[in-house]
Amino acid sequence: MEAEVSENTQSLSSLPQEITSLKDLHFPSEQAAFDYYFEYARLHGFVARRGGSKKSQDGMITKRYFVCHCEGKPAPKESMVAEKSRKRPSRRCQCLASISIGLSITTGKEDWVVQKHVVEHNHPLLTVEEVGHLSANRFIPLESQAMIKIFKKAGICVSDMVRFFKAEKDGAPLTFTAKDIYNFLDKDCLGMDLSLLPRRGDAMEVIKALKDKAEKDPKFFYQFTVDEDGRLEHLMWVHSQARSAARLFADVVLFDTTYKMNRYEMPFGVFVGVNNHGQSILLGACLLRNETIPSFSWVFKNWLSAMGRSPVSILTDQDKSMREAIEVELPETKHAFCMWHIMRKFPHWFAGKLTSRYQDFIQGFYLVLHQDTIQAFEESWSTLIESYGLRDDTHISDLFLLRDYWAPAFLRPYFFAGLSTTQRSESINAFMNGYMGKQTSLVEFVEAFDRAFDSRADASVKATGADKLFPPSTLTSTRIEKKAQEKLTAYSFNLFQKQLVLSNEYIVEGSYIFHYDSPERRWFTRFSADTDDIWCICQEFQFKGILCRHALKALIHHGVMELPDKYLPERSCQQPSIFTQRCSNKQAIEANPVLNLGSEGELWRKTFMSKATCLASSSVAKPELRQQLDQDINRMMEYTMSKSATTVDETTTTEKQTVGVSYLDTSLRNNSVLIDKAESQFGRILDIDNPPVVVTKGRPKGKRQNTSTSERQPRLCRACNKMSLHDSRNCPSKNTS
Structure with a gap:
C-alpha cells in the first residue's frame, strides 16, 4: 500500500x-x-x-x-x-x-x-x-471556555455547567470533564495560571479591581497593607450602599472571621447588620493575614473610618485578640460574646464532672440567664454553682469574670436588635458557600462577595416592595396598633402586634404588672404622665427596640391612646430602599463595554440567559432551541467585540505610557496606603506579591495524638441517655436483642 x-x-x-x-x-x-x-x-x-x-x-x-x-x-x-x-x-x-x-x-x-x-x-x-x-484527549473548546466564565460569574456550580454542556451536545460525548472545568476555573479571568505569576498576579489583580470600583463609585471604600516582603497582608472593602445604610443599621454589628474559603486560607471577616425587615445585610468585608490584635485593630479602625459612626453594640466570638482590639478602637461600643459559642463548650467542660446531673445543670443555667436584674442573676448564679459543687471550677470562674460580656442582665440596657448569638454571620458564611470555594482567588473572592451583596440587596428591595403591596392587618381597634401599622415595617409590626395581643393577659397593680396565671412573677414599670415615658424592668425596648407586653399594658392602663413617636424607632419604620443594584449606576454601565450593549444588545443578553437556563434545566434539549441559542451567542459576541474594540485600544495605549516608571519605594510598604496615593506619587500601581498560605490557629492537621480510653471524658449517649465513653453510633444497647 x-x-x-x-x-x-x-x-x-x-x-x-x-x-x-x-x-x-x-x-x-x-x-x-x-x-x-x-x-x-x-x-x-x-x-x-x-x-x-x-x-x-x-x-x-x-x-x-x-x-x-x-x-x-x-x-x-x-x-x-x-x-x-x-x-x-x-x-x-x-x-x-x-x-x-x-x-x-x-x-x-x-x-x-x-x-x-x-x-x-x-x-x-x-x-x-x-x-x-x-x-x-481532553480539552475545553474556546466557545465553552467563554460560557464557563459567564456561568462562574452567575454563581452556577460546576455540576450544573456539566449538565448544560451535555444537554447542548444532545448525547454526544464531551471533550472535557468536571475536573477539567475546576482546573480551568483555577486560573484568573484572563486565563493565566496565577501560580506562574508570583509578582503582579492575584494580589495585583484584586487591588486593580478595587481601584476600578472606586473610580466608578466615589463612595466605594477600600484599604490594604503589605508586609516587609512586598506581599499583600490585609485587605478590606465597603460598598457605597453599606456606607449609606450605616446611619440607620450600623448600630448593631456582628463580626466573624471563621470563614476561610480562599486559596490562601486567609481569615475572611464579614460585618453583618440587621435592617428594618429583620434581614441580614453586609456592611463590609476583610481578608486578614492573621488573627492578632494589630490585625483586628487595623480592621476596626478602617471600618469605623468608612462608616463614620461607632456602633452601639458589636457581637463576636470569644477571641481574646478581638476583644482587646475592640476595647481600644471602639471604646463607646458595648461588646458581647456569642452565647452559642459558650454553650457548645459546656459538654466538654462539665459533662464528665457532673455525669448524670449534667442535664439538670443546663436547665438551671438557662433559668439563671433569664433573670431580669444583675442582682437576681448573681444570686441565682451563686445558688446554682453551690448546688453542683462548681465553686472551684476554673471554667466557672472565667465565665463569671466575663459575665458582663454574655449575661443578658448586663446586656439589656444596650440595643442588640434582640440578638444574642452570631448565628446571622455564620448563616452568611454558609450562604457564601454557593459563591466561592477553597481554591477561589482573591479577584474571584471579591467578585463572589459582590454577588452575595447584590443578593442581599435584592432581598431588601423585595421586602420594601412587599410592605407596600401587602400591608399587615390589625387585630384590634386601638389607635396604638393603627399608628404602629402605618409606621413600622411588616416585620417590626408583627413583633409589636404579638406583644400588644399578649398584653391583654396581664393585670396592673400599682407599678407592677403580672400575668393572671402567675401572680408571683411581677415586673416593675415606671410611667411619667407628663412625658408619656414608660420603663419596664425587663428592658425589652432598650434591647430589641419593640415595646414589651408589660409596657404596653401600662400605657393602656394610664390612658395613652396614641403611641408616642419615640417608641417607633426610625430603624424599625418603613424607609425607601437603600440597597439598590450596583449595576443600576448609569456611569458604571457606560464605562463597561460588555454591559453597555444598548437596547438591542440587552435584549440579546436576556434572550441568551433565558434560553441557557432553560437548556441547563432540561434533561432533553430541543435541536431548534440549541440552534437559536448558538445564533444569539454569536450575535452577542460580535456586538460586544465591536463595542469593546475602542476601549481595548485606549487601554493598550495607557499601559504603554506607564512602561518604565519607577516602582514605589519599599519604605512605604509597611504603611496602609491607597493605590491612589501610590499612583499620584509614581504614576503606577504598587508591585504587590501574592500573600502566603496562612497557618491557621489551633492544632495542626494530622497531628492529633491517640487518646487512651482511660483519658477520655464521659459524654451523654443519645441512644441510652447515659453518661459514658461511647455515643449513639456504638452504643451497646443497639446490639441487645
Missing part, C-alpha cells in the same frame, strides 16, 4: 477505523504525521505520543518515532517519596506498538514516509468512549 496524505486532501475526522497498517503513507510535515497517528490511536483505543528521534550531522531531524502511551518501563519510586506522594498506578507496560517516519527530500519539498508500523499492543485497548476520558 502506498498513499499520500496531505492536510488539505483528507480530514483527520474522516479517518476510517478499519485501517490496520499505516506503512508507506506520505505526509507533508512531521506534525501532519503525528496528528494523523494521534487520530488513528484515538479510534483504536490508545493514545499516541512522541518518542525518540534521529538527527543528521547538521542537527536536522531525519527520523521520528511515535509510540503508544504504555511504552517503556514504570519509573521506580523511592520509599520515602512514595509515602508523601500520591500512589498512582503506572500505565507503562513496555508496549511496542509504534510507527517510525523518515524524512526524504525530493524536488526541494519535504516528504515524511512511514517506514515501520507495529500494530500489536500487549495490553487491552479502550473503546472510543473510554479513550476520550484520558487526559491527552
